[in-house]
Amino acid sequence: xxxxxxxxxxxxxxxxxxxxxxxxxxxxxxxxxxxxxxxxxxxxxxxxxxxxxxxxxxxxxxxxxxxxxxxxxxxxxxxxxxxxxxxxxxxxxxxxxxxxxxxxxxxxxxxxxxxxxxxxxxxxxxxxxxxxxxxxxxxxxxxxxxxxxxxxxxxx
Amino acid sequence: xxxxxxxxxxxxxxxxxxxxxxxxxxxxxxxxxxxxxxxxxxxxxxxxxxxxxxxxxxxxxxxxxxxxxxxxxxxxxxxxxxxxxxxxxxxxxxxxxxxxxxxxxxxxxxxxxxxxxxxxxxxxxxxxxxxxxxxxxxxxxxxxxxxxxxxxxxxxxxxxxxxxxxxxxxxxxxxxxxxxxxxxxxxxxxxxxxxxxxxxxxxxxxxxxxxxxxxxxxxxxxxxxxxxxxxxxxxxxxxxxxxxxxxxxxxxxxxxxxxxxxxxxxxxxxxxxxxxxxxxxxxxxxxxxxxxxxxxxxxxxxxxxxxxxxxxxxxxxxxxxxxxxxxxxxxxxxxxxxxxxxxxxxxxxxxxxxxxxxxxxxxxxxxxxxxxxxxxxxxxxxxxxxxxxxxxxxxxxxxxxxxxxxxxxxxxxxxxxxxxxxxxxxxxxxxxxxxxxxxxxxxxxxxxxxxxxxxxxxxxxxxxxxxxxxxxxxxxxxx
Numbered sequence: 001x002x003x004x005x006x007x008x009x010x011x012x013x014x015x016x017x018x019x020x021x022x023x024x025x026x027x028x029x030x031x032x033x034x035x036x037x038x039x040x041x042x043x044x045x046x047x048x049x050x051x052x053x054x055x056x057x058x059x060x061x062x063x064x065x066x067x068x069x070x071x072x073x074x075x076x077x078x079x080x081x082x083x084x085x086x087x088x089x090x091x092x093x094x095x096x097x098x099x100x101x102x103x104x105x106x107x108x109x110x111x112x113x114x115x116x117x118x119x120x121x122x123x124x125x126x127x128x129x130x131x132x133x134x135x136x137x138x139x140x141x142x143x144x145x146x147x148x149x150x151x152x153x154x155x156x
Numbered sequence: 157x158x159x160x161x162x163x164x165x166x167x168x169x170x171x172x173x174x175x176x177x178x179x180x181x182x183x184x185x186x187x188x189x190x191x192x193x194x195x196x197x198x199x200x201x202x203x204x205x206x207x208x209x210x211x212x213x214x215x216x217x218x219x220x221x222x223x224x225x226x227x228x229x230x231x232x233x234x235x236x237x238x239x240x241x242x243x244x245x246x247x248x249x250x251x252x253x254x255x256x257x258x259x260x261x262x263x264x265x266x267x268x269x270x271x272x273x274x275x276x277x278x279x280x281x282x283x284x285x286x287x288x289x290x291x292x293x294x295x296x297x298x299x300x301x302x303x304x305x306x307x308x309x310x311x312x313x314x315x316x317x318x319x320x321x322x323x324x325x326x327x328x329x330x331x332x333x334x335x336x337x338x339x340x341x342x343x344x345x346x347x348x349x350x351x352x353x354x355x356x357x358x359x360x361x362x363x364x365x366x367x368x369x370x371x372x373x374x375x376x377x378x379x380x381x382x383x384x385x386x387x388x389x390x391x392x393x394x395x396x397x398x399x400x401x402x403x404x405x406x407x408x409x410x411x412x413x414x415x416x417x418x419x420x421x422x423x424x425x426x427x428x429x430x431x432x433x434x435x436x437x438x439x440x441x442x443x444x445x446x447x448x449x450x451x452x453x454x455x456x457x458x459x460x461x462x463x464x465x466x467x468x469x470x471x472x473x474x475x476x477x478x479x480x481x482x483x484x485x486x487x488x489x490x491x492x493x494x495x496x497x498x499x500x501x502x503x504x505x506x507x508x509x510x511x512x513x514x515x516x517x518x519x520x521x522x523x524x525x526x527x528x529x530x531x532x533x534x535x536x537x538x539x540x541x542x543x544x545x546x547x548x549x550x551x552x553x554x555x556x557x558x559x560x561x562x563x564x565x566x567x568x569x570x571x572x573x574x575x576x577x578x579x580x581x582x583x584x585x586x587x588x589x590x591x592x593x594x595x596x597x598x599x600x601x602x603x604x605x606x607x608x609x610x611x612x613x614x615x616x617x618x619x620x621x622x623x624x625x626x627x628x629x630x631x632x633x634x635x
Contacts, residue, residue, distance in 0.1 A: 128158055142176055149183035 100152045104144065111140055161221040163213050164228035166206030167236040168276050174199020175269045182262040189255045196265045200244045200272075207236040218635040220282045224344050227282035227415075227635055234483065234632035235279030235411045239404060242490050243272040246400025248607035249498040253304075253396035253506035264304055268400060271297040275408035279415075284333045284343040284369075287412055291329065291376065294408065295322050298401055302393045310509040314392025321375070321385045329372025335365030336420075346635070348420035366421055366428055370413070370435070377409035378402075378458075379435050379465040380442040387446075390458035396506030398454065399497030402461055403490035410468055410486050415634045418476040425475045433473045433556075433564050439466030440571040448578050453511045456578060457496055460537060463575060464489055470568055471552040474559025476633075481551030483629035488536070488544035488618055495611035496533040499526050502600045502608075516582065518591035523598040527586045529608045536615045538579040539572050544618035551626075 079086050115133065122129055147153070162169070178195045181187060211233035218229035226232070247254075247268055254261040274294030281287040299322060303315025333343065339362030340348050371382060378386040390398050417428060443463025450456035468485050471478035503519070503526065504511040520527040536545035549572065553565045600608075618625050 125158075128160060139176065142180060146179050146183050 097155070100147075104147060104152075107140060107143065111137065158223050159219070159221050161219070161228055163206075163210055164221045164226060164232070164280070166210055167203040167240060168273055168280075170203035170206050171199050171240070171269050171273050171276070174203075175266045175273070178262060178269075179266055189258070189261060192254065192262050192265055193251070196247060196269060197244065199269065200240055200247075204237065204240045204244075207233055207240060211237065215631065220344075220346065220635070224346075225283050225286050226277075226280045227345075228280075229635035230632045231411070231415060231634040232276075232280035234628065235408065236276045238407055238487050238490065239272055239275050239279070242400060242403050242407065242494060243268060245491075245494045245498075245607045245610065246397065246403070248603040249399060249494065249501055250394075250396035250506060251603045252501075252601055253394055256507070260304075264301065264397070267297045267301050267304075268397065270294075271301065271400075271404055275404050278408040279411040281412065281415075282345050284336065284345065284416070287345075287416065288326070288330055288333060290408070291372075291412070292326060294405070295326065295376070298322075298405065301397050301401060302389055304397070305394050305507055305509070308392070308507075308509055310392035311394065312392075314389045314509075317385055317392075318389045325372050325375035325382065328368050328375075332365045332368025332370075332372060335361050335368065337365075339365055345416060345420050349422060363424065363427055366417075366424060367431065369416060370428060370431065373409050373413045373416075374435060377406050377413070377465050377468075378462050379469060380439040380462055381435075383439065383442065383462040383465070386462055387455050387458040390461070391452065391454050392509050394507045394509070395454065395497065395501040395504055395511060398500070399494040402458075402497070403493045406461070406465065406468070406493075407486050407490050410472075410482060414472055414479055414482055417472060418479060419634050422475060429473050429475070429559070432469055433561050436466045436469035436473065437564055437567050439463060439469065440568055441466075444571045444575050447575070450578075451513055453500055453513055453516065453582065454497075454509075456513075456582075457493070457500070460575070460578075461493065463571060464537070466571070467549060467552055467568060470561075470564055471555045473561050473564065474555050477558060478552065478555030479633055480626065480629040481548075481555040483632055484551050484618075484622070484625060485548035487625070487629070488548045488615065491611040491614050492533045492536045492545065495529055495608055495615070496537070498604060498608050498611070499530040499533070502526055502598060502604055513582065513585055515595065516585045517589045518595060519585075519598075520587040521591075522595060523600075525605070526598060526600070526608070529612050531583045531586060532612050532615060534579040534582050536619065538576045542616070542619045544615045544622070547619055547622035547626075 079090065114136070118125070118129065118133055125132075174196055177199070178192060181191065181195065185191075210228070211230060214229050214233050218227075220226070221228045247265065250264070250268070254264050257264070271294050274290050274292070274297060277290030277293060278287060279290075281290055299315055299319040302318045303311055305311035336348065337343055339359050342348055342350075375382040375385075390402060393401060417425075417432075421428060440463050443459050443461070443466060447456050447459035447463065450459060468482060468489070471482035471485060500511045501508075502523075503515055516530070519530070532543065536543035539545040539549040549568075553568060556565050556568075
C-alpha cells in the first residue's frame, strides 16, 4: 500500500515513540513490543487522517473569514430549503407517518456505506465480489418492492 | 482466497430463498395460506436436506470458509439441523396464529424463518463479527415476533422490554468483542488462541472482554442474573410462538458460547470456568425458586427455562469435554420446551398471553392426548428416568464432576429435586384435581397434533435409548 510521504513520516515517528517507550518499560521482551507497535500503526493512520481533516477545515474557514467581505441580510440568514421560503421553525412537529420514508431512506443510505469499502476492494474481490454485491442490492430492492406493495408509501 | 464453499451455507441459502420467495409471492399474488405453508415448509425441508449434506461433507473435510467468516464443521451442520427441526415444529404449532391473520400472517412466517437464519449464522460463525451479526439478525426478528399481537398491551410490553434490554445486551457483547480485539489483535475465533498471540493471553483487557461476551450471550439464553426479561417477554408473546422463541435462542446461544469459550479461550479456562459455574448456580437457584411461586403456566415455564439455562451451563464449566453433554441437553430441552408451549397454545389459544394453571384442571378427562404430552414434558423437564431429560442431566452433571465442580453438581441435584415439586404440581392439576366449573372443549389442529406427537416420541426415544443421539453429538464438535 502506497502511503503519502508526510503520513508515512508521521506514522514512523509515532511508531518509534511507542517502540522506545515499550522498550524502556519491558526491557528484554522486544518481540512483544514489536507486535504492539505493528498493531498500533493502523490506529496511527486513522489518527493522522483525522488530524489532517480537522486542520484542513479550520484552515479553510479561518482564511476565508479573514479575506471575505461580511454583509449579512435577513434573506441570507434564512435556512436553506431548496429555494422555497422556510415554513415554521426548525423545532416544529413532523407527522409520525414520515418515519416510514425515513426508514426506507436509511436502508439505502446504509447500503451506500457498505458499497464504499467494497468498491475500494473490488479489483481484488473480482467477479465473486461483484455477484455478492448484486445479490445484496437485489435483496434490498425486493424489500423496497415489498414495502411499496404493502402500501406503506400511500398517504391516505 | 475467499474459499467460497457453498455446501457450508446451503441450509442458510435455502431458508433465505424461502423468506424472499414467500414475501414476494405474498405481495404480488396474494395466494391462499396453503401456499405460505408450501413455501415455508419447502424451504425448511430443503434446508434440512442441505444441512444433512453439509454434515456428511464436514465430517471428512472441516474447514473455515468465506475468508474465515464461517466454519464448515460438524458443529455448524448439527446446529443447523436442530434449528431447522425446531423452526418447523414451532411453525406447525404457530400455524393457527398465522392463518387467523390474513394480512400479516406471512410476515410472522418470514420472521420465524429469519430468526432461524440468524441462529444458523450464530452456530456457524468463525469470526466474532459474524457471531454479532447472527445474534442481531435473530434478536431483531425475535423482538418483532414478541410484539406480533399489536392490540395486546402485554405483547407490546414484551416487545419493548425485549428490544431495550436485548439491545443493551448486544452492546455489552460488542464491547466485549472490541476488548478481545484490543487484547489479541484478531476477531477470528480459531486465531485468537493461536500461537502468535501467546504472549498476550493474560492481559486484563482480554479477561474483561471474555467476561462481557459471557454476559451478552448469558442474556440471550436467559441465564440469571441476566434473566429479568424472560418471564415478561415469554408471557407477553403469543403462546403459539413462545416455544420457538425460547428453544431457538437457547440452542444457538449456547452453541455460540461453547464455540467461543472452548475454541478461543481454552487457555483462560481457569478464569471463566468458575465465573460460569457461579452464573449456572445462580440460574438454577433463581429459576427454581421463582418457578415455585407462579400461578401461570407460561410464567412458570419461563422461570424453569432460566433454571435449565443453569443446567446447560453446567456442561461448559469443564471446557471442551462437556460439549457433547451440552448438545444433548440443549437439543432435548428444545423439544420439551416446544412441546410444553405447544400444549399451552392449544389450551389457552395461540394468540393468548395468559395461561393460568387453573385452566388445566381436569385436562386429563377433556383431552387425554394434550394431558399426556404435557405430563411427559413436565416429567422430562424434571429429569425423570426414561425421559430425555434424565439422560441430559446425567451428561451435564458428569461433565461438571469430571471438571472438579462437585459443589455445583450437589447444588444442581438439590435444584432438580425442588423443581420436581412444581413440575409434578402441573400433573396433579391435570389428572387429580376436580373441576369446579365447566371448562371449554379443546380443539387442536392436525399440524399441532403432529408436532406434539413428534416431540413426545423423540423425548421418550432419546430417554429410553440415548445412544444414537449421543453418537451424533460426539461428532458435532467445533473445528
